[in-house]
Structure formats: structure tokens, C-alpha cells
Amino acid sequence: MNLLTAILAALVVWIFQATISQIVILAVMMPIIAGMGGNAGTQALAVTVRRLALSEGSPQWAIVAKEMLVGLVNGAVLGIVVGVAGYLLEGNAMLGWVVLMAMWGNLLIGGFAGGFVPILLERVGIDPAVASSIFVTTFTDLAGFFLLLGLATALML
Numbered sequence: 001m002n003l004l005t006a007i008l009a010a011l012v013v014w015i016f017q018a019t020i021s022q023i024v025i026l027a028v029m030m031p032i033i034a035g036m037g038g039n040a041g042t043q044a045l046a047v048t049v050r051r052l053a054l055s056e057g058s059p060q061w062a063i064v065a066k067e068m069l070v071g072l073v074n075g076a077v078l079g080i081v082v083g084v085a086g087y088l089l090e091g092n093a094m095l096g097w098v099v100l101m102a103m104w105g106n107l108l109i110g111g112f113a114g115g116f117v118p119i120l121l122e123r124v125g126i127d128p129a130v131a132s133s134i135f136v137t138t139f140t141d142l143a144g145f146f147l148l149l150g151l152a153t154a155l156m157l
Contacts, residue, residue, distance in 0.1 A: 005138035016149035037106030037140035044114025064115035071111025079103035102148035113139040
């Protein structure tokens, strides 16, 4: 399953190969955006699985909403840091904005996926502690690559 999901992420990169060849710094930013999104998603996943295991009384929609809020806040802060770094590396303000928006969006998506996927898996009778991580990291890799490369294509080319 992991190999198949990695192939999906690679296909997103392949679709945007022309963009990467014109804006090479994007290749440097891709693992940062995807990695931070995956980390945010995995942390949200751990908190959600813990809540489910302890049967804390929070409504499930509230769990997802809280993790998305955390993703929004962390995404804004980390997006500004990485966006400034992108600007300083290339002297291109639009690159800074693209990186900021991709990071922000991917951490929001990581919070959503980390909160939603384990709840969904539990509802369909699959142990979320065992099965969630592959789906969460795949989702954030795909989203991170697509956000960064899609925004760069739309705003910089």
C-alpha cells in the first residue's frame, strides 16, 4: 500500500515537471512542505487516536475542528517562516507567498486528515492506531506537492 501511495505522490510531481524545471527552488521546498504537513497530520492522528482510545466525550466533529484550528495556527506561523526563507533565497516575493500558502494549506489539511481519518476508520471497524498513518501521510504528501506546484504554476508562470 505504501508503494502505491508513493507512486501517487510521484505522479503529482511528474505532472508539474515543467514548472519544476523553470523554478528549480521548488524542488528544495517540496520536501519541507510535504514533511511538515505529514508531521502535523501524524501529531493530529496521535492525539485523535488517544482521544478515541480513552473514550473522551468530545463530539467527533469537535475533534476534527480542533485539529484543523491547530493546523491553521501552526501553518500560518511556519508558513511565514518558510515563506520568508523562500523569499530570501531567491529574492522573489511571489515565491515567498506561494510557499507560505502551500505550507499553511498543507498543515490545515494535515490537521483535518489526522483528525478525520482515524474517526472514519474506527466507524468502519478498522483499528485507527494501525491503519491511519499511511492514509494521513499520503494525503499530506499529495496535498503538499499539489498546493506548492499548483500555486507556483498558477501564480509564477
